[in-house]
Amino acid sequence: GQQLNQSPQSMFIQEGEDVSMNCTSSSIFNTWLWYKQDPGEGPVLLIALYKAGELTSNGRLTAQFGITRKDSFLNISASIPSDVGIYFCAGLVHGSGNTGKLIFGQGTTLQVKP
């Protein structure tokens, strides 16, 4: 079945540093979504990407939809303590039946040292 490989699995960085994480797949996706999940909460949508090559920013966050449609990255600039959490990528395939089911990466746990 379809899988997303998300890396790194975890990161421990100093406040103010930039962060980069990515997801790759052997399958093509039509939509890439990046979510952040805080402990005990549901995932919150950060950025949605709908076109190959698309580069989208949301404040200090920037994400890109790979040209091959098989990968995406998320960058966080000038990290702050509240960036701590688990970041998930998710891909959506508009295939037969168009179920809207998301395929999730394994998550990247980010810890920021003040």
Place this chain on the structure above:
Amino acid sequence: GAVVSQHPSWVICKSGTSVKIECRSLDFQATTMFWYRQFPKQSLMLMATSNEGSKATYEQGVEKDKFLINHASLTLSTLTVTSAHPEDSSFYICSARKWTSTDTQYFGPGTRLTVL
């Protein structure tokens, strides 16, 4: 953005009882909602797809008689865990599909179920 709510946010019940969890899309209509289960430090595991006005579609290995799903309106889906047992204790999260010119999913805040 879009807002999805879940109720209750946490519930503790005795083994053998049934628990109902509600998922509502507050500011948009969702013909499709999804129910996930999440174990500690793991990614989300899709349990079923809830379709308004029709039967839910369950993922392989998920017991449909155990996890009853009803999607009676365009803004409400419910998940009922029947005859709950301690192994059903988990974090349950719903999402609602917002499909206009783009296709996106928004998640609820989750429900922590503890079965004693």
